Amino acid sequence: MNKKKIALLACDELEKLYPEAICSLNYSKPYELLIATRLSAQCTDARVNIVTETLFKKYPDLQSFADADLAQLEQDIKPCGFYKTKAASIKQMAGQLIENFGGQLPDNIDDLLTLSGIGRKTANLIMGDIWKKPAIVTDTHFIRITGRLGLTSNKEPAKVEKDLIPLIPAERSSDFCHRIVLFGREYCKARNPLCDKCPLSYFCKYK
Secondary structure (H helix, E strand, C coil): CCHHHHHHHHHHHHHHHCCCCCCCCCCCCHHHHHHHHHHCCCCCHHHHHHHHHHHHHHCCCHHHHHCCCHHHHHHHCHHHCCHHHHHHHHHHHHHHHHHHHCCCCCCCHHHHCCCCCCCHHHHHHHHHHCCCCCCCCCCHHHHHHHHHCCCCCCCCHHHHHHHHCCCCCHHHHHHHHHHHHHHHHHCCCCCCCCHHHCCCCCCCCCC
């Protein structure tokens, strides 16, 4: 079975398992997803959602983040870890959005990558969730599972993204990435994957 066929089978099975492919980070405004994703580096989505529930009320718009006292912002996001670096980039990012993009999120990868603390993973998430464009979000779940399925032998996010773009139909790519995360938490865990119960086992190279 070739990689394209495996990828399509994975799309089909994951759509059955998780009909509602939604982002696990909570947000109500587009820029809030950008901030939440920045906080999620080396931190669980569950913890980020706890922190942002209060954070987004305290700082209700981009200007309030841009004007924030850095030391106070650090304390507000401290539970997410690496709080000094994250606070500095969030404050700078808010200023960049206001000054360079009129307070709106850019709708292309290149402009998103000019924002402080934003890499390709986050940029792709924004492209898929906010702008509804094709996107491959190469988080740890995605890299692990696509590797186990035999869709890529690479571990570097950029290379995994390049490998998967021709395999996953563009219109299904963003939702596929969300479903992979849910699947990774329920079945294809980093340690002790539940292969005997896995609905993808009949075509999985790892199994």
